[in-house]
Amino acid sequence: MSAAKHVAVIKGGWSSERAVSLVTGKGCAEALRAEGYRVTEIDAGRDLAEQLLQVKPDVVFNGLHGKWGEDGCVQGLLEIMGIPYTHSGVLASSLAMHKERAKQVFRDAGLPLAEGVVVSREVAARGHVMDTPYVIKPVNHGSSVGVFIVRKGENRPPAELSSTIWDLGEDVLVERYVPGRELTCAVMDGRALGVTEIIENSAFYDYEAKYAEGGSRHVVPAPVHPEIYEKIQEVALAAHRALGCRGVSRADFRYDDTAGEPGHLILLEVNTQPGMTPTSLVPELAAHEGMSYGELVRWMVEDASCDR
Numbered sequence: 001m002s003a004a005k006h007v008a009v010i011k012g013g014w015s016s017e018r019a020v021s022l023v024t025g026k027g028c029a030e031a032l033r034a035e036g037y038r039v040t041e042i043d044a045g046r047d048l049a050e051q052l053l054q055v056k057p058d059v060v061f062n063g064l065h066g067k068w069g070e071d072g073c074v075q076g077l078l079e080i081m082g083i084p085y086t087h088s089g090v091l092a093s094s095l096a097m098h099k100e101r102a103k104q105v106f107r108d109a110g111l112p113l114a115e116g117v118v119v120s121r122e123v124a125a126r127g128h129v130m131d132t133p134y135v136i137k138p139v140n141h142g143s144s145v146g147v148f149i150v151r152k153g154e155n156r157p158p159a160e161l162s163s164t165i166w167d168l169g170e171d172v173l174v175e176r177y178v179p180g181r182e183l184t185c186a187v188m189d190g191r192a193l194g195v196t197e198i199i200e201n202s203a204f205y206d207y208e209a210k211y212a213e214g215g216s217r218h219v220v221p222a223p224v225h226p227e228i229y230e231k232i233q234e235v236a237l238a239a240h241r242a243l244g245c246r247g248v249s250r251a252d253f254r255y256d257d258t259a260g261e262p263g264h265l266i267l268l269e270v271n272t273q274p275g276m277t278p279t280s281l282v283p284e285l286a287a288h289e290g291m292s293y294g295e296l297v298r299w300m301v302e303d304a305s306c307d308r
Contacts, residue, residue, distance in 0.1 A: 005037050007301055008057035010074070012043040015066030016146075016168070024276045025063035028297050031278075032061065035298045044069065049077060059304045060085040061297070062273065070273040071097035071140060079306055086300045088272040089308030092244040096272045098140045099173050102243065106267060109242040111235055114254070114266045116175035124172050125161035133177035136161070138168040149177060178254035178266045183222055185236035186250045186274070186285045189299070192233035193285040197222035218281065220288045225261040232265065239270050246308040247300055250274035250282055 009032065011025020012018050022043075029041045040055050042048070044064060052060070060083050064074060072094030078085045088096070095101050100118045107113060119129055124136055132154055138146040146168040148158045160166065182198040197219040222229065236251035243249075250271045257263030274282045278293050286296045 005301070006040070006056070006058045007032055007037045007061050008040050008042050008052060008055050008059070009061045009063050010042045010044045010048065010069070011063040013064045013066070013069050014044075014046070015064070015068055015070075017066035020275060021063055021065040021069065024065065024280070027277045027293075028061055028063050031294045031297045032301065035294045037298075037301065044074070048074065049081065052081060052083065057083065059083070059301055061301060061304075062086050063276065065273055065275070067097070067140065075308070082306060084304040084306055085308070086304045087247045087308075088243075088245045088249065092246065092308075093272050095243050096245070096249075096270045099137060099269060100139055102269060105242050106239055109238055111239060111242070111267050112265055114176045114178055114268075116173055118171055118173050121161050121166065121170050121172055124174060125157055128157065129174045130176065135175045135177050137173045137175065139171050139173050140169060178256050178264075179258050180254055180256035180263060181222075181224075183224070183232060183253040183255050184250055184281055185232050185253070186248060186282045187236050187240040187245070188248045188282075188286070188296075189303070190237075192237045194220055194288045195222040195224070195229050195232045196220045196281055196285060197224070198281075218284055220284055224255065224257070225263075227262045228255065228265060235265070235267055236270075239267060243270060243272075245270065245272055246305075247303055248274065248282055248296075 009025050009029040011021050013021055025041060029039050032039050042051050060078055062085050064070060068074060070093060072090040075090045075093050095105055103113055118139060132150050132152045134150050136148045150157060183195055184198060185195045186193040198216050200216040232253060239251050240249045252268040254266045254268060255263055283293045283296055
């Protein structure tokens with residue numbers, strides 16, 4: 001019975017998204033306790049294997065975000081240790097986290113993408129790689145960490161790219177900027193949930209807009225053309241399947257309706273470890289489907305396995 005199951009919620013870690021992961025882990029741990037599970041919270045260190053050996057959980061709820069927790073590394077450790085875990089497996093996690101590798105998979109699946117190129121940070125800092133406006137993203141980080149929009153008419157790339165304290169990798173993805181609206185869709189149990197429009201209160205949906213109080217508001221269901229709403233669900237599910245994701249994922253989109261609806265849809269990326277605070281996008285979409293936060297995290301634990 002679930003009441004006897006011991007769940008280790010791993011959170012925190014040492015990536016640039018540590019603070020967000022701590023909030024995700026806390027929320028999930030509290031909800032799982034309320035659902036009757038025995039829960040141990042682990043602030044993941046580089047001695048995570050030893051931490052898990054001491055705790056001896058039946059299941060790991062992976063509440064980590066960013067490098068090492070979301071990119072297949074922890075998943076590989078859990079496979080070696082034989083501990084069932086939530087979310088996607090090694091290969092899907094690794095592919096999804098690397099934006100250009102994921103785009104190659106999406107391109108082969110015929111999904112709608114923005115024009116883009118991977119260059120070194122040095123090249124991106126030296127001058128415009130493509131005509132403005134465009135977006136610069138680290139190839140393997142999430143939560144919009146290190147993302148810059150280079151607006152039309154700007155004379156040079158952002159100075160941050162030349163900073164001596166830059167620690168987000170030496171390759172960046174330079175991608176054509178898509179005007180319009182920010183949309184997202186979750187996939188759970190092999191089916192697409194609803195679609196959310198994200199209305200940010202800043203220049204774009206950056207780290208502050210994602211996580212600061214009042215940084216953005218979410219509209220569910222998204223008020224878009226029915227044809228586009230359905231297409232978003234189809235593309236989110238196709239992207240989930242193309243990468244080989246398991247459990248819950250979330251696909252993010254830009255929707256250019258500046259010339260009217262139906263407009264032009266672009267898939268940005270798939271998150272295999274989406275934020276899971278009670279007010280995060282995936283729990284909101286699950287609630288729209290009639291599933292409580294507790295029911296959602298319980299489903300994720302019961303879905304956990306190895307060889308994902």
